[in-house]
Amino acid sequence: MRAHPLEIRFPGTHAGFGNAFERLRSMLDEHHLDAVTRYNTELVFEEIVANLVKHAAPTDRDLDVRVILEPRNDAILLTFEDDGKPFDPREHLVRERPNAYADGQIGGYGLVLVRRAASAFGYLRTPEGRNRLTVTVPRGTL
Amino acid sequence: MQLQLSDTGDGILSISLIGRLDTPGVDVIETQLTARLVPRGARAIIDLSQVSFMGSGGIRMFITISRALARKGGKLALFGAQPLVAQVLETTSLNALVPVRADAETAAAVVRA
Numbered sequence: 001m002r003a004h005p006l007e008i009r010f011p012g013t014h015a016g017f018g019n020a021f022e023r024l025r026s027m028l029d030e031h032h033l034d035a036v037t038r039y040n041t042e043l044v045f046e047e048i049v050a051n052l053v054k055h056a057a058p059t060d061r062d063l064d065v066r067v068i069l070e071p072r073n074d075a076i077l078l079t080f081e082d083d084g085k086p087f088d089p090r091e092h093l094v095r096e097r098p099n100a101y102a103d104g105q106i107g108g109y110g111l112v113l114v115r116r117a118a119s120a121f122g123y124l125r126t127p128e129g130r131n132r133l134t135v136t137v138p139r140g141t142l
Numbered sequence: 143m144q145l146q147l148s149d150t151g152d153g154i155l156s157i158s159l160i161g162r163l164d165t166p167g168v169d170v171i172e173t174q175l176t177a178r179l180v181p182r183g184a185r186a187i188i189d190l191s192q193v194s195f196m197g198s199g200g201i202r203m204f205i206t207i208s209r210a211l212a213r214k215g216g217k218l219a220l221f222g223a224q225p226l227v228a229q230v231l232e233t234t235s236l237n238a239l240v241p242v243r244a245d246a247e248t249a250a251a252v253v254r255a
Contacts, residue, residue, distance in 0.1 A: 014169075017165060017166075018165070018166045021164060021165070021166070035226065036226065039195065039226045042164075042195060043195075043197055043230075046164050046165060046197045046199075047197055047198055050165055050197075050198075050199070109198035109201045109202065109234045110197065110198035112198075112233060112234060113197065113198055113230060113233055113234065116229075116233045
């Protein structure tokens with residue numbers, strides 16, 4: 001059974017991110033996902049959006065972010081679109097666990113978590129100049 | 143996200159975190175937690191049993207506080223994580239930097255040592 005896609009659009013600001021996360025959670029409440037799928041979906045949303053805001057944000061205006069959530073029988077498909085600088089997070093997904101001491105700074109854990117939660121990724125830069133990342137979160141996989 | 147403080151009676155501070163350690167939650171709690179622990183070089187255990195969600199922001203927060211505490215002679219250990227939060231701790235190997243234990247007693251033993 002395929003449910004209708006859900007869409008959230010928000011500015012890539014602190015407040016925008018917080019509001020969007022609340023809206024996501026309200027939407028997920030209506031879909032009665034199992035606990036693992038729910039957690040992983042929220043985790044992917046949180047980590048990808050935080051990464052976009054950090055790396056893709058333009059300097060002269062707020063980032064415009066659109067997230068589409070598509071429940072499918074065996075997975076949740078998340079599509080993240082933004083109008084920021086070209087940024088393919090998959091390039092960072094190939095890293096193994098970050099070494100906080102060697103790097104001298106703490107970071108990289110977000111994409112490690114996304115890689116663990118998701119089964120597939122796709123990226124393209126659209127003709128309109130938007131980043132589009134798709135992430136597949138399989139249902140019920142711990 | 144809220145925190146509750148108690149003293150275990152042997153100089154170890156016990157802190158319960160309640161809520162979600164997502165980006166907004168970390169923003170709410172990090173300054174409070176840092177202020178409670180770091181200036182006094184506390185030896186502290188943190189109960190995660192009522193934390194329903196944690197992402198990389200929470201991981202980063204605990205590493206940062208743990209490092210700051212170490213410079214002051216203090217120590218931090220976490221315990222009691224729910225299964226999905228425990229999965230996040232394991233995936234990021236947080237235990238290699240900040241001790242993660244199953245219960246308060248073993249967490250207290252770590253910070254007491």
